[in-house]
Amino acid sequence: MATVSLSSVPKRLRMVEDFRCTSCQELNLEESADIYCEACHMFYCKRCGHLHNRLSTEHTTVGRGDIKKWPVPKEVEDFLRMCEAHEDKILTQFCQDHTQLCCSDCVVKIHSQCSKVTQISELTNSQPTGLEGLSVELETVLGEIKTLQISQKASIQSFQRTYKEHSAVMIEQMLGNLNTYID
Ligand SMILES: [Zn+2]
Ligand SMILES: [Zn+2]
Ligand SMILES: [Zn+2]
Ligand SMILES: [Zn+2]
Incomplete structure (x- = not known):
């Protein structure tokens, strides 16, 4: 298997x-990014994001909740x-x-x-x-x-089921044979 x-x-x-804040990176700091600005094409951590949002109020930013929109x-x-x-x-x-x-x-x-x-x-x-x-x-x-x-699990289960069913039938047959034999 x-x-x-x-x-x-x-x-x-x-x-x-694991995105890093672009402006912190320029200062050799490793801050994880909190938002992405579509106008600046930059990632910002919480601190830089606050600053950025105050300076560039008309920029559209995307938070981590929408991480799929991050490049x-x-x-x-x-x-x-x-x-x-x-x-x-x-x-x-x-x-x-x-x-x-x-x-x-x-x-x-x-x-x-x-x-x-x-x-x-x-x-x-x-x-x-x-x-x-x-x-x-x-x-x-x-x-x-x-x-x-x-599907592997399913096939094991179905195998086990058939095996059980099979053995039940076999036991029945055996019992049947045995009964006929005794009769
Ligand atoms: Zn292989
Ligand atoms: Zn390889
Ligand atoms: Zn930062
Ligand atoms: Zn921006």
């Missing part, structure tokens, strides 16, 4: 939410697409046997015997853009994994 390795995906998703920094997007095992390789495929995202190297080295290796683009049927597309892509993959786990 496939061993489910989800460990890399949640860590990658956490990276996406993905290039380096985060690149990081998300990279294979953890093969540093300069982009994740392009998904192995359903291992329930793992893989790059072309992984496919050759680890998944050459696997029966179900699908292109990620085939799973999503679209070229993802920005954070929304990217998280949709990952959600699709996570969804795939969940369905896979559920």
Whole structure:
């Protein structure tokens, strides 16, 4: 049975939410961003956000509640697409046997015997853009994994059920045979 390795995906998703305040970054401070300003194309922490909002009252800002509207920094997007095992390789495929995202190297080295290796683009049927597309892509993959786990569970359960039903029938038959034999 496939061993489910989800460990890399949640860590990658956490990276996406790890936005830093742009103006603090310029001062070498690491403040997590609270809002994104669509006019400045900058991230601001709570403190800088207050200042910004007072100075630029007509700018539209997007809070964390609407994080899907925040743009993905290039380096985060690149990081998300990279294979953890093969540093300069982009994740392009998904192995359903291992329930793992893989790059072309992984496919050759680890998944050459696997029966179900699908292109990620085939799973999503679209070229993802920005954070929304990217998280949709990952959600699709996570969804795939969940369905896979559920179907595995379901097949075990149905196997157990048939096995029970089967053995009940067999016992009945045996009892029947036994009864006829005794008769
Ligand atoms: Zn700041
Ligand atoms: Zn602004
Ligand atoms: Zn790889
Ligand atoms: Zn595989």
